Amino acid sequence: MSENQSRRSFLQNLGVGLGTTAAAFAVPSVMAIPEGKPQKDEKKLGVALLGLGSYAKNQLAVGLENAKNCYLAGIVTGTPAKAEEWSKKYNIPAKNVYNYQNFDEIANNKDIDIVYVVTPNSLHREFVVRAAKAGKHVMCEKPMATSVEDSIAMIKACQEAGVQLGIGYRLHFEPFTQEVVRIGQKKVFGDVRFMQTNFGFTIGDPTQWRLKKAMAGGGPLMDVGIYCVQASRYVTGEEPLWVTAQYGETIDKVKFKDVEETVSWQMQFPSGAMVNGFSSYRSNIEQLYVSAEKGFLQLSPAYSYGPIKGKTQEGDMKMPVVHHQTVMLEEVCKEFLATKKFPKHIDGEEGLRDMKILMAIYEAAQTGKRISLV
Ligand code: NAD
Numbered sequence: 001m002s003e004n005q006s007r008r009s010f011l012q013n014l015g016v017g018l019g020t021t022a023a024a025f026a027v028p029s030v031m032a033i034p035e036g037k038p039q040k041d042e043k044k045l046g047v048a049l050l051g052l053g054s055y056a057k058n059q060l061a062v063g064l065e066n067a068k069n070c071y072l073a074g075i076v077t078g079t080p081a082k083a084e085e086w087s088k089k090y091n092i093p094a095k096n097v098y099n100y101q102n103f104d105e106i107a108n109n110k111d112i113d114i115v116y117v118v119t120p121n122s123l124h125r126e127f128v129v130r131a132a133k134a135g136k137h138v139m140c141e142k143p144m145a146t147s148v149e150d151s152i153a154m155i156k157a158c159q160e161a162g163v164q165l166g167i168g169y170r171l172h173f174e175p176f177t178q179e180v181v182r183i184g185q186k187k188v189f190g191d192v193r194f195m196q197t198n199f200g201f202t203i204g205d206p207t208q209w210r211l212k213k214a215m216a217g218g219g220p221l222m223d224v225g226i227y228c229v230q231a232s233r234y235v236t237g238e239e240p241l242w243v244t245a246q247y248g249e250t251i252d253k254v255k256f257k258d259v260e261e262t263v264s265w266q267m268q269f270p271s272g273a274m275v276n277g278f279s280s281y282r283s284n285i286e287q288l289y290v291s292a293e294k295g296f297l298q299l300s301p302a303y304s305y306g307p308i309k310g311k312t313q314e315g316d317m318k319m320p321v322v323h324h325q326t327v328m329l330e331e332v333c334k335e336f337l338a339t340k341k342f343p344k345h346i347d348g349e350e351g352l353r354d355m356k357i358l359m360a361i362y363e364a365a366q367t368g369k370r371i372s373l374v
Contacts, residue, residue: 046073063325146217190293219259225279
């Protein structure tokens with residue numbers, strides 16, 4: 001079973017439908033796209049998706065079709081067949097179709113307000129910096145980059161170009177997540193004392209970029225463990241003081257010669273809240289459990305595309321089920337149309353805070369030491 005199949009069947013078990021696997025990567029010199037009719041809609045922000053793989057195709061394109069205040073205005077792809085397929089499907093004119101070589105010419109394209117980078121992690125820096133230099137606002141997928149250094153360079157490039165940088169933290173706009181943030185940060189059940197947060201899935205195809213450290217930056221921690229780190233930060237509204245961490249023994253030594261198969265970590269927050277985190281490419285698990293002075297809350301599924309389910313000691317949480325990417329795109333664009341800024345809580349600094357913690361978890365696992373974050 002390929003990774004996409006494996007990830008898909010796991011997510012489908014959770015009620016999530018994903019489409020087909022991304023086609024092979026190739027670099028074209030010319031795009032054979034017929035001229036379509038220009039479709040700039042003045043009331044909507046034009047978004048260009050860069051990297052038309054699984055997440056762009058199955059989630060973000062759907063979000064852009066459904067969102068009221070933005071639309072898929074352009075694409076950037078290395079695969080001519082995808083350029084043709086997407087252009088036809090979304091009525092994208094040839095002048096809004098780019099490859100990775102001519103992408104910088106997007107600077108002259110008034111139809112494109114935002115470039116959304118959806119490539120393997122190690123390429124985020126290059127494309128965010130190029131989009132910023134082209135004067136475009138940028139959304140970038142999580143994890144923001146594969147190093148703290150790259151994250152800082154991306155923030156700097158966007159600041160220097162005077163463009164907005166947002167990280168695709170879709171759960172920030174998801175109602176169950178917003179409710180746990182409210183309960184945690186408003187101390188509805190008193191102080192949070194302990195959190196258990198897990199996210200993992202069984203990975204397939206051994207050749208995929210997620211298993212290559214140079215492209216992914218690490219294993220499950222970078223890919224899905226980041227959601228657990230996010231959760232512990234947004235439930236407490238605090239930054240962790242320190243981390244300790246351990247790698248699990250590698251069981252599949254062929255598949256996991258480059259990145260970790262499983263990692264556990266512990267952290268403590270200034271209020272005293274303790275966190276146990278776990279991430280794996282060997283376990284289908286996703287759960288958030290929060291124990292507070294006067295109650296508990298639990299999300300399970302907690303982090304995938306949903307439907308997310310939750311309960312507290314008062315019973316089942318009744319929140320609307322939404323399409324995560326649609327509400328994220330709508331909220332980001334709503335804020336931008338009103339203020340010329342992306343929401344602060346998903347900005348580059350937020351991405352950088354996570355990157356520092358992820359790197360500290362790796363350092364703790366490698367050294368066996370407690371790593372201070374203050
Ligand atoms: P994918 O492999 O399906 O797609 C990656 C795309 O990048 C492909 O279209 C590929 O052709 C293109 N690409 C460009 N240059 C490449 C190169 N040199 N090597 C390989 N591919 C290259 O991956 P994906 O699952 O779509 O993930 C893309 C990004 O989106 C990652 O950063 C991932 O973490 C993120 N993601 C986020 C979520 C979420 O829920 N927020 C979910 C899935 C993926």
